[in-house]
Amino acid sequence: xxxxxxxxxxxxxxxxxxxxxxxxxxxxxxxxxxxxxxxxxxxxxxxxxxxxxxxxxxxxxxxxxxxxxxxxxxxxxxxxxxxxxxxxxxxxxxxxxxxxxxxxxxxxxxxxxxxxxxxxxxxxxxxxxxxxxxxxxxxxxxxxxxxxxxxxxxxxxxxxxxxxxxxxxxxxxxxxxxxxxxxxxxxxxxxxxxxxxxxxxxxxxxxxxxxxxxxxxxxxxxxxxxxxxxxxxxxxxxxxxxxxxxxxxxxxxxxxxxxxxxxxxxxxxxxxxxxxxxxxxxxxxxxxxxxxxxxxxxxxxxxxxxxxxxxxxxxxxxxxxxxxxxxxxxxxxxxxxxxxxxxxxxxxxxxxxxxxxxxxxxxxxxxxxxxxxxxxxxxxxxxxxxxxxxxxxxxxxxxxxxxxxxxxxxxxxxxxxxxxxxxxxxxxxxxxxxxxxxxxxxxxxxxxxxxxxxxxxxxxxxxxxxxxxxxxxxxxxxxxxxxxxxxxxxxxxxxxxxxxxxxxxxxxxxxxxxxxxxxxxxxxxxxxxxxxxxxxxxxxxxxxxxxxxxxxxxxxxxxxxxxxxxxxxxxxxxxxxxxxxxxxxxxxxxxxxxxxxxxxxxxxxxxxx
Ligand code: GDP
Numbered sequence: 001x002x003x004x005x006x007x008x009x010x011x012x013x014x015x016x017x018x019x020x021x022x023x024x025x026x027x028x029x030x031x032x033x034x035x036x037x038x039x040x041x042x043x044x045x046x047x048x049x050x051x052x053x054x055x056x057x058x059x060x061x062x063x064x065x066x067x068x069x070x071x072x073x074x075x076x077x078x079x080x081x082x083x084x085x086x087x088x089x090x091x092x093x094x095x096x097x098x099x100x101x102x103x104x105x106x107x108x109x110x111x112x113x114x115x116x117x118x119x120x121x122x123x124x125x126x127x128x129x130x131x132x133x134x135x136x137x138x139x140x141x142x143x144x145x146x147x148x149x150x151x152x153x154x155x156x157x158x159x160x161x162x163x164x165x166x167x168x169x170x171x172x173x174x175x176x177x178x179x180x181x182x183x184x185x186x187x188x189x190x191x192x193x194x195x196x197x198x199x200x201x202x203x204x205x206x207x208x209x210x211x212x213x214x215x216x217x218x219x220x221x222x223x224x225x226x227x228x229x230x231x232x233x234x235x236x237x238x239x240x241x242x243x244x245x246x247x248x249x250x251x252x253x254x255x256x257x258x259x260x261x262x263x264x265x266x267x268x269x270x271x272x273x274x275x276x277x278x279x280x281x282x283x284x285x286x287x288x289x290x291x292x293x294x295x296x297x298x299x300x301x302x303x304x305x306x307x308x309x310x311x312x313x314x315x316x317x318x319x320x321x322x323x324x325x326x327x328x329x330x331x332x333x334x335x336x337x338x339x340x341x342x343x344x345x346x347x348x349x350x351x352x353x354x355x356x357x358x359x360x361x362x363x364x365x366x367x368x369x370x371x372x373x374x375x376x377x378x379x380x381x382x383x384x385x386x387x388x389x390x391x392x393x394x395x396x397x398x399x400x401x402x403x404x405x406x407x408x409x410x411x412x413x414x415x416x417x418x419x420x421x422x423x424x425x426x427x428x429x430x431x432x433x434x435x436x437x438x439x440x441x442x443x444x445x446x447x448x449x450x451x452x453x454x455x456x457x458x459x460x461x462x463x464x465x466x467x468x469x470x471x472x473x474x475x476x477x478x479x480x481x482x483x484x485x486x487x488x489x490x491x492x493x494x495x496x497x498x499x500x501x502x503x504x505x506x507x508x509x510x511x512x513x514x515x516x517x518x519x520x521x522x523x524x525x526x527x528x529x530x531x532x533x534x535x536x537x538x539x540x541x542x543x544x545x546x547x548x549x550x551x552x553x554x555x556x557x558x559x560x561x562x563x564x565x566x567x568x569x570x571x572x573x574x575x576x577x578x579x580x581x582x583x584x585x586x587x588x589x590x591x592x593x594x595x596x597x598x599x600x601x602x603x604x605x606x607x608x609x
Contacts, residue, residue, distance in 0.1 A: 014236045016057075016082040016314040017228045018104060018264055020097065021089040022129070023111035024119035025450075028141040029089035031211035032111060035155075036085065036221070051293050053260045054093070054247045055316035058083040067222035070157050072195075076225055080236060083224055084314045086262070091121075091451070092427070094128060095378030096247050096330035097262060099355070103132035104245050104264045106235060107227055109220065114140045114176050114208065118183040120452050126187065128382055135231055137205045137223050138191065140180060144210040146172050155214035158207065159195065177206065194223055200230055242266030243313065244333040246276055249324060255289075257324040261333055262316050269310040273339040274321065275348045277331035277356055277377070279399060282349045284336070285321040292317055328399050330378030331355050359384065359397065368417060369393030370458070371410040373402055374426040383426050386451050392458070395420065402430040402445060404437050411441045419465045422446065424454050470586045477587060478513065478579035479540070480598040481506035486546070487567040494560040496529060497551040501571065502544075506598045507591070508573075509540045514551060516569035522606075524574070525565060526553030543594070575602040 021029045037049060037056055050057045059082045067073030086093050086105070097104040108129055112122055129136050143158075144151040148169045152161040162170060177193060184191045184204065192198075194205035205223060209216030228236055243265030252258050259276065272287045291305035292315070311317055319333075332355060334348050359381055363369075372387065372394050374380035380399060387394055396409050402425050413420040423438070425447045438445050444461060448454040470477075482505040489500025501508070510531055515522040529552040531538050533545060541547040549571075553559050580599060583591065591599070 013238050014080045014233070015238050015264070016080055016084045017106040017224070017232065017236055018055075018097065018262065018314055019083055019085045019107050019109065019224060020094045020105040020134075021086070021109045021111060022091065022094055022125040022136075023089070023139075024113070024116075024121040024125075027111040027113040027116070027119075027122075028139075028211045029111045032109070032139060032141065032209065032217075032220075033085065033087065033089060035211045035214055035217055051087075052084070052316035053292060053318045054087055054262060056085045056087060057315070058085060063221050063225060066155060066218040067225060069155070069218045070222050072226065073218070073222040076222070077229065078225070080225065080228060083221075084262075084316065086316075091125065091128065091382065092376070092379055093247060094125075094134075095382040096376050097245055098132075098330060098378050098381065099243065099245055099332045103134045104243065104262065105132075105134055106232055107224060108134050108136035109139050109224075110136045111139045111141050112180060113142050114173075114180065115142060115145055117180055118187070121450060123187065124386075124450075124452055126189070127386070131385055135200075135227060137194070137207055137220070137227065138180075138184075139207050139209045139216070139220060140177065141209045141211055143173065143208045143215060144213050146176065149173075151210060151213040152215055153213060155217045158209070158216040158219050161215045162208075173208070177208070180206065194219065200227060238313070239265035240267075242268060242333075242335045244268065246327060246329050246331055246333055247316075248329050249327045252318075252320075255320045257327075258291075258318050258320045259324050259327055259333070260316065260318050263311060263313045265313045266335075267310055267312045268317070268335060270308070273336040274319070275334045275336055275352045276324070277328045277352055278326040279328060280326060282352050283323050283327055284339075284345075285323050287319055287321050289320040290317055291320065328356075328377050330376035330381070363397060364393040364395055366393070367395055368413070368420055369395035370420055371396045371398075371406060371413075371423045372426070373398045373400070373406060373423060373428055375399070375428050379426055383424070383451055383454070386455060387424075390455060390459075392455075393420070401428050402434045404431065404434045407434050407437045407441065407443050407445075410438075410443045414442060418442070419462045422458065422461070424458060426451065426454055466586065473582045473586055475511060476579065477509075477511070477582045478573050478575055479507040479509040479583070479587075479591070480575065480595055480602050481508040481512065481571075481573045482598070483508055483549075483571045485561075485567040485569070485571065489548070490561055490567075491548065493562055496553075497526065497559070497561050498548060499551075499561065500546060500548050502546050503541050504570070505543055506573065506595050507540050507542050508547065508549070513574040514571045515574045516565045516571060518565075522572075522574070523559075523564060524553070525559050525571070526551040572605070573602065575599070575606050575608060577608050580608070 023029050049062055060078050064078050181191050190203040191206050192203050194207050197203050197205045207216055207219050244261050244263045246259050247262055248260040250258055270287050270290050276283050290308040290311055294304045294306050334352050336348050338344050374383055398406055410421055410423050421443045423445045427449045446454055446457045483501040483503050486500040492498035510528050512528045514525050529550040531541055532548040
C-alpha cells in the first residue's frame with residue numbers, strides 16, 4: 001500500500017515522455033506504431049491504450065506487461081504515468097514538436113531497415129535529432145527478413161528469439177548489426193546492441209525488431225522507459241508552466257478550424273485565453289472546447305469528441321477556438337493568465353512570436369538568396385538549418401502554399417543572380433497562377449516533401465547555371481598570369497608565335513590576351529591559342545610549370561618574336577575591368593589567394609580603377 005502511494009505520488013510528479021518515430025521511408029515506422037498499439041489487444045483488453053489527438057496514450061500498466069517479459073524490465077521503476085507516442089511518424093511531426101529552438105520530443109525511435117542500413121533520410125533524421133539534442137534509440141527493423149530467420153510470435157523479446165535461430169541466420173544477423181554499427185561510426189555515433197550498451201549517455205542503443213512478428217517490441221518499450229530513468233527524469237518532472245505546441249491546423253466539420261496541440265507541460269482549461277502564432281502576427285482567442293477522441297470509438301470515426309474541462313500534460317488535444325484559420329503549425333501556444341492586463345498581453349505577444357523571429361534571423365541580410373516556403377514553422381526551420389549548413393543563402397521565407405505574391409518576391413532576385421530567383425517549396429502546394437507567373441518571369445519552383453530531394457534539385461540547378469554562365473563568358477575571362485620566355489625554346493617567331501615559357505605567377509590559360517611593356521605603352525602580342533605541357537594539350541598552366549605556348553594575333557604578320565619583343569620581356573595577362581568582374585562572378589573558386597593578389601597587382605599595372 002505504501003509502495004503504491006509512493007508510486008502514485010511520483011506518477012503525479014513525472015509527466016509522460018513524448019516519443020517520436022523517425023527514419024527513411026519504408027523502414028517500417030508505421031508498422032512499428034501499429035504493432036505497439038495492438039499490443040495487449042489480442043487477449044481482449046486494450047490495456048487502456050487510447051487514441052489521442054495526434055498521439056497514442058500508452059498507460060504504464062500496458063507497457064509494464066510487455067517490458068516485464070525481460071529480466072531488465074522487471075527491475076525498472078515504473079514511475080512515469082504513460083508513454084505518449086506521436087502518431088504521424090517522420091520528420092514533419094518531429095520538427096513541429098518544438099519550442100524556441102529545442103524539441104518537445106523527449107525520446108525518438110530511429111527506425112533503420114536492417115537489410116538496407118543507413119539511407120539518406122535516416123541521416124537527415126539524425127541531423128535533426130543532433131541539432132535538437134534529442135536522445136534516441138535505433139530500431140533495427142525487419143530482422144524477420146534475414147535469410148532463414150525463424151520468426152517467433154507474440155512479441156518475443158529479441159534475445160529469446162536470437163537464441164532460437166539457426167546458426168547461419170544468427171551469423172548473418174550479427175554481420176548486419178556490425179555493418180550498421182560501422183555506418184553509424186562513419187557519421188560519428190557509437191552504437192551497441194542495447195544489452196551490451198554500458199553507457200546510454202554516450203552510446204546509442206540498437207534494438208533489433210520485427211514489426212511483423214513483434215519480435216523486439218517488448219525490448220523497445222522497455223528501453224523507452226529505461227532511457228527516461230537514466231537520462232530524462234529532470235525533464236519529466238511535472239512542469240506547472242504551460243508548454244504546448246501546435247501540431248496541425250485542421251478544419252473539422254461542425255467545429256470550424258481547430259488546432260491540434262501536444263501539451264507537454266502544465267494544465268489547460270476550457271475558457272482559457274490563448275495566444276498562438278499567426279501568419280500576420282499573434283492570434284488571441286478563447287478556448288471554446290478542449291477535445292480528445294471518444295475512447296470507446298474506433299479511431300477513424302470522426303466528429304465524436306469527448307469534451308474536457310481541463311487537461312494535464314502530457315496529452316494530445318484538439319482545441320476549438322475562434323480565429324484559428326491563420327495559425328501556424330509548429331509554433332508554441334501560450335495561455336494568458338489575465339487577459340485584462342495589457343502588460344501580460346504584451347509579454348505574451350512578444351514571447352509567442354519569438355519562434356518566428358528566430359527564424360527570420362536566418363534570412364540573409366544582403367538580400368541575396370533563394371525563397372523558401374514550407375507547410376509549418378517546424379519544417380521551415382529544419383529546411384533553413386539544412387540550407388545554412390550547405391551555405392545556400394535565403395532571402396525570404398513564407399509558410400503555406402506558394403501564391404503569386406511569393407513568385408513576385410522571388411523574381412526580384414533575377415537581377416542579382418538567376419539561381420536565386422528560385423522558390424524551394426517544402427511539402428506545400430503551388431497555386432496554378434503562381435506556377436504560370438513563375439514560368440513567365442523565369443522563376444524556378446522546386447517542390448519536394450523530402451528535404452534532401454529539394455536540396456539535390458537545387459544544387460544540380462545551380463551547377464548547371466554556373467556551367468552555362470562560365471561557358472558564355474569563357475572567351476571574355478582573363479586569368480592573371482606573368483610568364484618568362486625561354487630563349488632556347490623559341491619554335492616559331494611569327495604566324496603563329498610558338499615559344500616555351502616558365503609561368504612565374506598566376507595561371508596561364510588558353511584564350512588569354514598577352515601583352516608586353518614597351519616604355520609606358522603596352523603592346524598586344526596576341527591570344528594564347530593553345531598550351532602544351534609535357535607533349536599534352538592543356539587549358540591552363542600554373543605557377544612553376546613550363547609550357548609551350550602558341551600565340552595568335554588578329555594581325556599576326558605585324559608581331560614577330562625578335563623584332564617587336566624578345567625573351568627579355570615578360571608576358572603579362574591583359575587585365576581589364578570587365579574581365580575582373582567576370583572572374584569574380586564566375587571563376588571565384590578557380591583562383592587561389594596568390595592569384596587574387598596578382599589580380600590586384602595587375603589592376604595597378606594597368607591603371608584600372
Ligand atoms: P514507413 O514508410 O517507414 O512507415 O514503413 P511502413 O510501416 O509503411 O512499412 C513499409 C513496408 O515494409 C510495408 O510493406 C510493411 O509491411 C513492411 N514492413 C515493415 N516492418 C516490417 C518488418 O519488420 N518485417 C517485414 N518483413 N516487413 C516489414
